[in-house]
Amino acid sequence: MKTRTADRTRLVPHTVNGRTEMVLERYTVDLPVPPRDWDRTVLTAVTAAAAVLVAVAVVWSTASIGDLLARVTIAPAAYAAAIAFDLAWILCMAVEWLSRYDPARAALPRWMGHGALAVAMVAVGAHGWLAGQAAIGIIGAVVSGIVKALWTIVLRHHAKPLDDKTQQWVDLQRAEAGGELAMVAINRELTRARGLVAAEEEALRIDPDADPDWSGPDPDAGSESPLPTLTGPRTVKQAVRTALDSGIHSPDAVLRYVHQVADANAKQETVNRYLRGA
Structure with missing residues (x-):
C-alpha cells in the first residue's frame, strides 16, 4: 500500500529551571494513499x-x-x-x-x-x-x-435521479423555500403600500391637533370676563391666537383655554411654542 508523509504538531510538556510549559512538538506520520479513482479521472477527461x-x-x-x-x-x-x-x-x-x-x-x-x-x-x-x-x-x-x-x-x-419519495420531499422543500422567498418581495410591496397610504393620510390631514372640546368658560383664566365665544372647531394654534387677542397672556391660562376649546391633550410645550411665535 502506498503512503505519503504528512507533518503534524502536538502539545508536549517541557521543563526548564523547574517550570513546566506545554509547547508544540512537530513530527511526521505516514498516511495511506487511496487508490486512484480512474472512473472520476475518465469522466473528468x-x-x-x-x-x-x-x-x-x-x-x-x-x-x-x-x-x-x-x-x-x-x-x-x-x-x-x-x-x-x-x-x-x-x-x-x-x-x-x-x-x-x-x-x-x-x-x-x-x-x-x-x-x-x-x-x-x-x-x-x-x-x-x-x-x-x-x-x-x-x-x-x-x-x-x-x-x-x-x-x-x-x-x-x-445526472442522479432521485427515487419518488425523495423527489416529493425535495419538491416540498423547494416549494416551502420558494414561498418564503416570495413573501420577502410581497412583504416589501405591502410595506411600501402602507407607507404610501400613511403619507397620503398625513398630507390630507388639516391639523393633527384638531380635536375640539366644548367645555364652556374657564373660571381660572385670570380674568373676570368670560372667555371668547366659540364659533366652531379650532386648532391649538387658533385657540392660542384667540386667547391672546382676548387678553389672556398667562401660559397656564392659555393652556387651560386650549384644553377647553381645542385639544384636551395639548402639551404646555406646544402652547409655549405658539406663544413665542405669536
Missing part, C-alpha cells in the same frame, strides 16, 4: 473533451451561419446573430445540468435544446447548399449534432 468540442462546434457554426447571414446584412450583425444559434442550445444544456437531480424539470430544457440544435443544423446546411457545397454543408451540420449527442450522454451520466 470526457467532460473536458466535450467542452472543447462545443467550442469547435460554435466556431464552425458561427463561421457558416455568419457568412450565410452576411449575404443580406452587415458582417458584424450577421456574426453576432450567428452566435445565438449555438448559444441557445448550449444554454439549454446548462439549465439541463442544473436540473440533473430532477428529471421532470430537466425535460423542457432538453427538448428546447434539441429544437435549437435542429435550427442551427438547418442553417449550416443551408449555407453549404447556397455555396454550391451541399456535402460540406451536411457534414458541417452533423458536427453540431455529434457534439450535442456527446453532451447528452455526458449529462445523463452526471
Whole structure:
C-alpha cells in the first residue's frame, strides 16, 4: 500500500529551571494513499473533451451561419446573430445540468435544446447548399449534432435521479423555500403600500391637533370676563391666537383655554411654542 508523509504538531510538556510549559512538538506520520479513482479521472477527461468540442462546434457554426447571414446584412450583425444559434442550445444544456437531480424539470430544457440544435443544423446546411457545397454543408451540420449527442450522454451520466419519495420531499422543500422567498418581495410591496397610504393620510390631514372640546368658560383664566365665544372647531394654534387677542397672556391660562376649546391633550410645550411665535 502506498503512503505519503504528512507533518503534524502536538502539545508536549517541557521543563526548564523547574517550570513546566506545554509547547508544540512537530513530527511526521505516514498516511495511506487511496487508490486512484480512474472512473472520476475518465469522466473528468470526457467532460473536458466535450467542452472543447462545443467550442469547435460554435466556431464552425458561427463561421457558416455568419457568412450565410452576411449575404443580406452587415458582417458584424450577421456574426453576432450567428452566435445565438449555438448559444441557445448550449444554454439549454446548462439549465439541463442544473436540473440533473430532477428529471421532470430537466425535460423542457432538453427538448428546447434539441429544437435549437435542429435550427442551427438547418442553417449550416443551408449555407453549404447556397455555396454550391451541399456535402460540406451536411457534414458541417452533423458536427453540431455529434457534439450535442456527446453532451447528452455526458449529462445523463452526471445526472442522479432521485427515487419518488425523495423527489416529493425535495419538491416540498423547494416549494416551502420558494414561498418564503416570495413573501420577502410581497412583504416589501405591502410595506411600501402602507407607507404610501400613511403619507397620503398625513398630507390630507388639516391639523393633527384638531380635536375640539366644548367645555364652556374657564373660571381660572385670570380674568373676570368670560372667555371668547366659540364659533366652531379650532386648532391649538387658533385657540392660542384667540386667547391672546382676548387678553389672556398667562401660559397656564392659555393652556387651560386650549384644553377647553381645542385639544384636551395639548402639551404646555406646544402652547409655549405658539406663544413665542405669536
